[in-house]
Amino acid sequence: MTSLIVRTVHDVAGFAAVADYFSDVWHTPRSAPPVLPETLHSLAHAGGAVHAAYDGQRLAGASVAVFGPPALRETYSLMAAAEQGLGVRVKQAQRAWAVELGARTMRWTFDPLVGRNARFNLVKLGAVGTEYLVDFYGPMADGVNDGDETDRLTVAWDLIEPGQPYDSGGTGDREAAPTTHTAPDGGPLARRDPADRYVWCRVPDDVVALRAADPELALHWRRAVREVFTKAFADGFTARGMSRDGWYTLARQEATS
Numbered sequence: 424m425t426s427l428i429v430r431t432v433h434d435v436a437g438f439a440a441v442a443d444y445f446s447d448v449w450h451t452p453r454s455a456p457p458v459l460p461e462t463l464h465s466l467a468h469a470g471g472a473v474h475a476a477y478d479g480q481r482l483a484g485a486s487v488a489v490f491g492p493p494a495l496r497e498t499y500s501l502m503a504a505a506e507q508g509l510g511v512r513v514k515q516a517q518r519a520w521a522v523e524l525g526a527r528t529m530r531w532t533f534d535p536l537v538g539r540n541a542r543f544n545l546v547k548l549g550a551v552g553t554e555y556l557v558d559f560y561g562p563m564a565d566g567v568n569d570g571d572e573t574d575r576l577t578v579a580w581d582l583i584e585p586g587q588p589y590d591s592g593g594t595g596d597r598e599a600a601p602t603t604h605t606a607p608d609g610g611p612l613a614r615r616d617p618a619d620r621y622v623w624c625r626v627p628d629d630v631v632a633l634r635a636a637d638p639e640l641a642l643h644w645r646r647a648v649r650e651v652f653t654k655a656f657a658d659g660f661t662a663r664g665m666s667r668d669g670w671y672t673l674a675r676q677e678a679t680s
Contacts, residue, residue: 427483427509429516432473438463441475441485448504450566457565458502463487466501474516476509484513488521488529500531510543518582527583532559532575534568536630536641536648541576541665549585550578552662552673555652567631570638572645576652576662597623597670604651607643613651622655622673624648 438460446456463473476484484505491497498521505513533540544550554577563573606612614623627633627644634641655673664672
């Protein structure tokens, strides 16, 4: 890889290239991208930012962010994608832009069944999962989400003092905790520690591949994980970590202090 450059986009050709990149990531025709070039241009003109990561002349990542309510000093990342190993650079470019303009936090959503994204958001960046949204977008017809319900997990990223990756409780404590739910594959789905400080919840190894091969089974996973998360969030838990073997750690605030 040559030297990577991440820059904000201001020109029509650049917005078109980002729209094409998002089409490729979300497996849609380039004639029907997830977000139109004109929309990207308008968002940037309104004070948001479109970032593009270039590996030489090749576009290798992109993101879109806008500002939220002024009193919250918060930005919202609408879309972000990057080739493996480049995601942190793209998010740090968003962070630098947002902090320079006075923001203190950034929020975005992602599919909670995609474990690699959970690990990136919660472990690499130190964001916290704060809200579980049921079927947030309704039906989507792209090549990644088609046929599934679009539950999303909202994460909040402290731009001034990002949280530390949180995996307290480890595998030993997790495996010692009682199983509360069984997964669609017959294994344990969720465990809850007897002191009621932690909940652990497992997701499938690769939900995108599972959705393509067996949509009905993927939907069973969706609804099973939803049940665990909605109950845990109602009880005051937040998502704090994701293990390499696909287990979320959800914790009460006092357990992380």
